[in-house]
Amino acid sequence: MVENIPSLEEMIQSATELFRKTYKVEPSVIVQAPGRVNLIGEHIDYNDGFVLPMALPLRTVLVGKPICGFEASMVSMASEADSGTHPYNFNISKEALQVSEPKWANYVKGVLANYKGGSFPAFQVAIVNSVPIGGGLSSSASLEVATYLFLDAISGEKIKVSKVEKALACQKAEHDFAGMPCGIMDQFISLLAEDSNALLIDCRDMTYFSVPFDDPNIVILITNSNVKHSLSGSEYPTRRRQCQEAATLLGKRSLRECTIEDVKKLSALGASEEHIKRARHGVSEIIRTEQAAKLFAERRYEEVGKLMVESHNSLRDDYDVSCPELNQLVELAMKVEGVMGARMTGGGFGGCTVTMVKAFAVDKVIEMIKTNYHLNPKFFICKPSQGASIIKAII
Ligand code: GLA
Numbered sequence: 001m002v003e004n005i006p007s008l009e010e011m012i013q014s015a016t017e018l019f020r021k022t023y024k025v026e027p028s029v030i031v032q033a034p035g036r037v038n039l040i041g042e043h044i045d046y047n048d049g050f051v052l053p054m055a056l057p058l059r060t061v062l063v064g065k066p067i068c069g070f071e072a073s074m075v076s077m078a079s080e081a082d083s084g085t086h087p088y089n090f091n092i093s094k095e096a097l098q099v100s101e102p103k104w105a106n107y108v109k110g111v112l113a114n115y116k117g118g119s120f121p122a123f124q125v126a127i128v129n130s131v132p133i134g135g136g137l138s139s140s141a142s143l144e145v146a147t148y149l150f151l152d153a154i155s156g157e158k159i160k161v162s163k164v165e166k167a168l169a170c171q172k173a174e175h176d177f178a179g180m181p182c183g184i185m186d187q188f189i190s191l192l193a194e195d196s197n198a199l200l201i202d203c204r205d206m207t208y209f210s211v212p213f214d215d216p217n218i219v220i221l222i223t224n225s226n227v228k229h230s231l232s233g234s235e236y237p238t239r240r241r242q243c244q245e246a247a248t249l250l251g252k253r254s255l256r257e258c259t260i261e262d263v264k265k266l267s268a269l270g271a272s273e274e275h276i277k278r279a280r281h282g283v284s285e286i287i288r289t290e291q292a293a294k295l296f297a298e299r300r301y302e303e304v305g306k307l308m309v310e311s312h313n314s315l316r317d318d319y320d321v322s323c324p325e326l327n328q329l330v331e332l333a334m335k336v337e338g339v340m341g342a343r344m345t346g347g348g349f350g351g352c353t354v355t356m357v358k359a360f361a362v363d364k365v366i367e368m369i370k371t372n373y374h375l376n377p378k379f380f381i382c383k384p385s386q387g388a389s390i391i392k393a394i395i
Contacts, residue, residue, distance in 0.1 A: 041289035243282050246279035304341060323348070330344065337364075
């Protein structure tokens with residue numbers, strides 16, 4: 001009933017086979033970087049807020065080797081990757097790194113352009129991915145982070161930088177080469193996640209706290225709605241701008257500095273109804289996430305679940321980033337006894353929901369959704385997984 005998640009070993013094997021078939025040599029480097037699901041704290045990383053994601057056993061695996069010259073070559077197995085399985089070649093010199101087709105290659109080029117570890121050689125690489133592309137589980141961040149670590153491996157990381165700085169470099173890659181002004185959450189969790197832990201990230205000062213999550217009686221069920229509305233790209237920058245405008249109107253640096261009382265003052269300051277709603281989501285979500293992390297650490301999952309539902313309602317009503325399909329998935333899940341909470345996760349306008357459910361009730365949730373939601377939903381059961389790593393580097 002749930003999707004089979006390929007093991008790391010299986011992915012390494014597929015990537016190695018693809019590499020051998022394409023380049024007729026053995027790879028010398030293997031890296032992996034996970035996607036993520038955000039448990040709570042949505043659309044507040046760019047408001048200096050708190051987020052509580054965990055890394056998934058869904059990931060990008062990259063195998064390859066350094067080569068001479070200035071031309072890199074990549075091949076990707078993702079069926080959505082628009083160049084199919086033909087290798088895509090490009091010049092790695094800084095001046096030559098430009099945004100172009102195929103789109104997926106821009107994430108790699110963006111990381112090359114923003115790499116902080118010093119000079120690196122050209123390379124051949126094969127990419128295999130188990131994070132559903134465009135499903136709101138950070139397939140792009142996992143490709144960026146895997147690319148960064150691959151460059152570390154083939155360059156010997158001449159200049160050592162912290163994981164947080166690596167996350168910032170990958171975020172900038174996405175801003176500059178994918179035109180997506182994302183926050184820091186996705187790249188951060190992909191690099192810094194720990195096995196069996198969710199991570200509370202304070203996006204204001206980039207500090208982070210592990211929140212143990214290894215209760216065998218509690219399951220995180222991810223449901224892919226299998227829809228992606230075209231608004232997802234255009235609305236994100238608008239939301240980000242509206243939040244900043246609301247904070248500025250209140251004389252604050254970001255929504256993190258604002259209180260619910262401040263939000264009430266916005267009307268008198270001439271803010272639009274839309275700005276007030278956006279600010280109310282941002283401020284209330286920051287409060288909810290901080291509370292949820294404390295409750296989580298105390299294993300008070302029922303209370304966390306209530307906050308997840310409040311988060312969803314706020315994203316639906318105040319932030320306007322949900323959609324009928326996500327709302328239906330949440331409503332269906334919440335009908336089942338044993339479900340503690342459910343919400344949309346990620347940017348919204350399609351993608352996935354995350355449901356926290358007692359282990360005995362998982363099958364019932366899946367059944368409920370399959371019977372009533374007709375867009376071919378996909379289910380993943382995920383445990384908090386380890387962050388990105390270099391698995392092999394023989395140069
Ligand atoms: C996308 C962005 C993140 C974050 C989420 C919403 O995934 O990449 O930075 O803003 O949306 O929480």
